[in-house]
Amino acid sequence: xxxxxxxxxxxxxxxxxxxxxxxxxxxxxxxxxxxxxxxxxxxxxxxxxxxxxxxxxxxxxxxxxxxxxxxxxxxxxxxxxxxxxxxxxxxxxxxxxxxxxxxxxxxxxxxxxxxxxxxxxxxxxxxxxxxxxxxxxxxxxxxxxxxxxxxxxxxxxxxxxxxxxxxxxxxxxxxxxxxxxxxxxxxxxxxxxxxxxxxxxxxxxxxxxxxxxxxxxxxxxxxxxxxxxxxxxxxxxxxxxxxxxxxxxxxxxxxxxxxxxxxxxxxxxxxxxxxxxxxxxxxxxxxxxxxxxxxxxxxxxxxxxxxxxxxxxxx
Amino acid sequence: xxxxxxxxxxxxxxxxxxxxxxxxxxxxxxxxxxxxxxxxxxxxxxxxxxxxxxxxxxxxxxxxxxxxxxxxxxxxxxxxxxxxxxxxxxxxxxxxxxxxxxxxxxxxxxxxxxxxxxxxxxxxxxxxxxxxxx
Numbered sequence: 001x002x003x004x005x006x007x008x009x010x011x012x013x014x015x016x017x018x019x020x021x022x023x024x025x026x027x028x029x030x031x032x033x034x035x036x037x038x039x040x041x042x043x044x045x046x047x048x049x050x051x052x053x054x055x056x057x058x059x060x061x062x063x064x065x066x067x068x069x070x071x072x073x074x075x076x077x078x079x080x081x082x083x084x085x086x087x088x089x090x091x092x093x094x095x096x097x098x099x100x101x102x103x104x105x106x107x108x109x110x111x112x113x114x115x116x117x118x119x120x121x122x123x124x125x126x127x128x129x130x131x132x133x134x135x136x137x138x139x140x141x142x143x144x145x146x147x148x149x150x151x152x153x154x155x156x157x158x159x160x161x162x163x164x165x166x167x168x169x170x171x172x173x174x175x176x177x178x179x180x181x182x183x184x185x186x187x188x189x190x191x192x193x194x195x196x197x198x199x200x201x202x203x204x205x206x207x208x209x210x211x212x213x214x215x216x217x218x219x220x221x222x223x224x225x226x227x228x229x230x231x232x233x234x235x236x237x238x239x240x241x242x243x244x245x246x247x248x249x250x251x252x253x254x255x256x257x258x259x260x261x262x263x264x265x266x267x268x269x270x271x272x273x274x275x276x277x278x279x280x281x282x283x284x285x286x287x288x289x290x291x292x293x294x295x296x297x298x299x300x301x302x303x304x305x306x307x308x309x310x311x312x313x314x315x
Numbered sequence: 316x317x318x319x320x321x322x323x324x325x326x327x328x329x330x331x332x333x334x335x336x337x338x339x340x341x342x343x344x345x346x347x348x349x350x351x352x353x354x355x356x357x358x359x360x361x362x363x364x365x366x367x368x369x370x371x372x373x374x375x376x377x378x379x380x381x382x383x384x385x386x387x388x389x390x391x392x393x394x395x396x397x398x399x400x401x402x403x404x405x406x407x408x409x410x411x412x413x414x415x416x417x418x419x420x421x422x423x424x425x426x427x428x429x430x431x432x433x434x435x436x437x438x439x440x441x442x443x444x445x446x447x448x449x
Contacts, residue, residue: 030369
């Protein structure tokens with residue numbers, strides 16, 4: 001211990017004390033948030049942002065208040081209020097599970113899955129259809145997967161096999177949640193605000209599909225599906241293997257059943273439920289994709305079938 | 316006295332591995348420290364998810380920045396290396412406690428033994444420079 005000199009330790013200790021004070025003061029300054037907003041106005045502000053494709057007003061204030069509550073169930077109540085406004089003028093076209101596996105929930109420190117509902121005549125586009133991007137609009141590119149429900153009996157199903165009896169078709173699907181936030185300048189928002197904003201559910205591209213009746217090993221092949229996301233020039237961005245997930249995607253629909261029960265609603269024949277994002281962690285990115293390329297491709301390798309979907313956007 | 320006498324360059328002359336380690340660790344900690352003290356959104360989210368307060372993240376960031384600089388100053392290199400080792404051991408413990416996947420925890424697991432090695436080198440160098448035998 002003679003290597004450590006008493007004077008140096010005193011000086012070092014004092015310096016560390018100074019760093020601590022600086023850190024505490026800086027954190028107090030950063031944490032200054034305008035708390036002059038009411039969650040009673042949240043749905044209206046979120047609806048206005050959705051319509052204008054703009055940043056949510058009072059974003060930081062709402063983020064702080066919802067984070068303080070810290071319950072996804074409470075956030076979903078605000079999402080339902082937002083949905084009430086969306087549903088007045090726009091048809092409901094699908095659903096989305098955010099955090100569809102136990103490991104995804106653990107990764108993002110969620111106490112449970114998140115849920116969203118798609119509204120809008122233009123929400124779901126066909127493959128290659130070009131989406132007009134507004135200056136400054138922010139998206140998160142997500143190679144998802146769409147499952148079509150074949151009957152209300154799914155609400156009574158408990159196991160993956162039972163649930164699978166009520167999935168008659170799957171689609172290649174790219175989702176573009178419109179988050180209304182610039183993560184580089186506004187910072188990340190809490191999952192509680194994300195949930196209250198209906199997960200930014202706004203757009204998706206539906207690609208090729210596979211019917212259950214056409215694949216005798218439908219359930220097994222979906223378990224072993226590989227999803228490859230690539231840029232417009234074909235450069236692979238992400239390769240994701242579904243068999244690394246701890247549960248079958250049909251089992252993920254148990255979250256959908258629970259959340260629909262929470263709403264007092266039921267999944268019905270023809271309903272579309274999105275799962276994802278099916279991409280590797282290092283490929284998850286945020287921001288406006290048009291800065292990099294005019295579009296994205298996703299290929300889904302299911303047994304000896306390949307489903308494809310392409311998203312295009314124009315500034 | 317030449318400025319170089321205040322630096323750890325004399326140690327690098329007899330220990331090239333220490334030079335390589337110092338270069339790499341300096342780069343890593345300058346980058347990581349900068350992200351913390353500028354409250355990078357990813358960092359803020361990460362520390363928050365671990366249950367650590369914002370001031371703690373900022374403090375670790377400043378410690379990393381000054382720790383990286385200290386690795387080049389003979390008088391402070393050992394203290395800086397010990398401090399950075401402590402930070403990395405804390406990071407390793409946090410990742411293990413949270414059960415983080417290797418993609419997230421890998422850097423901490425890799426850097427910890429390297430930092431401990433650099434600390435040992437500075438300890439040995441300090442001992443021989445001051446003629447201390449323990």
